[in-house]
Amino acid sequence: MAKSKLETGSILDGFTIGELIHRGGMASLWEVKREGDPTHYLMKIPVLNEGEDPAAIVSFEMEQMIMPRLKGAHVPRHVANGDFAVQPFIVMERLAGETLLPQLKHLPLPVDKVAEMGAAIADALESLHRQGVIHLDLKPSNIMFRPSGEAVLIDYGLAHHRDLPDLLQEEFRLPYGTAPYMAPEQVMGIRTDPRSDIFALGCLMYFFATGVRPFGDPQKLKGLKQRLWRDPVPPRKLKPDIPPWFQEIVLRCLEVKAGRRYPTPAQLAHDLRNPTQVQLSARAEKLQKDGFFAVLKRKGEPPRSLIDKPPEREAEASDAPIVAAAINLDDMTPELADKLRRTLLRILERSPEARLAVLNVLKLNRIAMDQTLDEEGNNKHVARLVGLKDWARPMKIAQGRVTYHVLEAIDPADTLLDYARVNNVDHIVMGARANSTMRKILGSVSGKVAMEAPCTVTVVRVRGAEE
Template structure:
């Protein structure tokens, strides 16, 4: 079972753990080496301590899925992943140098320097977007530079990959990102628009050129939503020597509607490198924020009407349903486990493009405080995740076709129903409660799901069940 702590000198899957490089809120970074290999690497370990947000575990799962698929100079080279059943980790290339975070002590920077930085970062975003990935957490601490000059984007825990299920989108209802850099559509829960990264880059360039964050650093959803209707102070008010072309570029990146921003990161990079060719609009000469009535009008509109739809993706197969299998790990016999697998496989055989989502509900107390670690110090969420993967292993499904979700809720039936509604599930498969007395006194989760689900529900029952 996964450890909650790692120490220097530990040997893990052929890697020798060295010095602690960084300890963050969601993960720690350690230098590691392996025998016969002169190169030192970084090992990223998720934090699995008491009270840890389950989203941290899900984001680490996403990063483990996304990083092996990324190539090129703008991403750290992926080396290895560790299994959650033993110790989850990601080993990656150790990049020389620092992130952009120390640069904050020197702000504001010369405009030409900010434009050059922005162009290199836009190149990296263009490469990522070309591989189907939206970073969704662009900020100074997630940007490094190679000695050869290429910008490198690090930390893919909040990223979206168009060819992979978005576990964060499916399991959680809160917007995830770093407050000063989040795009309006991210605030509203949309994670599939590459232009969200261009908004974040606009925030970064504004900050680096003026020393002021365009939207501050709000810590609550109400403050985040203000960027839907309140425009930032034009950069040239804060720093009069900023040229019109730079303000034009930055304010275009910061448009609320994504359709008014640059359509691609490549076009943004081109303008940053060719200021004389930037087409100026009223944005370039703007010397005041929008007036009271303009803001009031925007504020009076339903928020989603201010958000553009993401660009159309490539046409997908029409027969691509989502099949959810709800597993009760506390009441599962080997026979029922096998029957659930066979039922799910029969459904998948009829729909070659279907995806299987394997669910379990970690039931929370209504009154008492919940503990995220068990009496042995193991993370309950991770334990259940490992058990779900063990259940699904005999099915031999490919990674992109299979996802695992540990939902935390007081009422298991409500959690399953909520997941089915939000994620447009086409078919729910679940087992009946094994004990008839338990069904009598606690009620039937499967009966409630079958009665209220917006999709087909198949309840699997062993013939040997009593009652």
């Protein structure tokens, strides 16, 4: 079972642990080497201590899924992943130098330097978007530069991949990101628009050129939502020497509606490198924030009406259904496990494009304080995750077609129903538990789900089981 504590000199999956580079709230970074290889790598290991947010575990899963698919100079080269059943980790190329975070001590920077930096970051975003990935957490601490000048984007725990399940969206449905750089659509829970990264880059360039964050650093959702109707102070109001072309570029990046921003990072990079060709509008000369009535009008509109949601790929539910398997690891006989797997395989064979989500509900106490570690010091959430993967392994489903979700809640039935509604599940498959006096009085989880689910429900029973 995964442990969160390692020490220098220990060997993990062929890698010798070296110096501790950084210990953060969600992960630690270690220098590692392997025998016969002179290269020094970086190993990222998640923190799995008591009380850790389950979203941190899911975020690390996402990073493990996304990083092996990324290529090119703008991402760290992926080397290896570690399984949660032993020790989760990601080994990647160790980049020389520092992130942009230390630059904050020297703000504001000259506009020419900010524009050069912004163009290089836009190049990295263009490469990322062409690979089907939206970063969604662009900020100084997630940007590095190679000696050759290419910007490198790191930390893909909050990223979205167009061809992979979005576990953060499915399990938590909260706005994830870093407050000063989050786009309005991210605040509203939309994680599928590549132009969110353009908004974040606009925030970064504004900050680096003026020394002031365009929307501050709000810590609550109410403060984040203000960027849906309140525009930032124009950069030239803060620093009169900022040229109109730079303000035009930055304020275009910061438009509330994504359709008014640059359509691609490539076009943004072109303007940053060719300032004399930037087409100026009223944005370039603006010296005041929008007036009271303009803000009031925007504030009175439904928030989602301000968001330009990107077109999504259309698919018929019948051709590509989402099938959810609700698995109770605490009350699973070998016979029921086998019958559930056979039932699921028949469903998946009929729909080759179907996606399987394997679910387990980690039931929380209504009154008593819950502990995130078991008696052996193992993280309960991770243990359930490993258990689900072990349960599904005999089905031999292709990677990317199946995902695993541990949902923490007091009421298992309501949680499964909510998951089905929010994620547009087409079919729920679950096992029927043996009868008991308590279930006769209160009703079963499978019974409630079958009665209230907005989709097809198959309840699997073992022949001869107690009724």
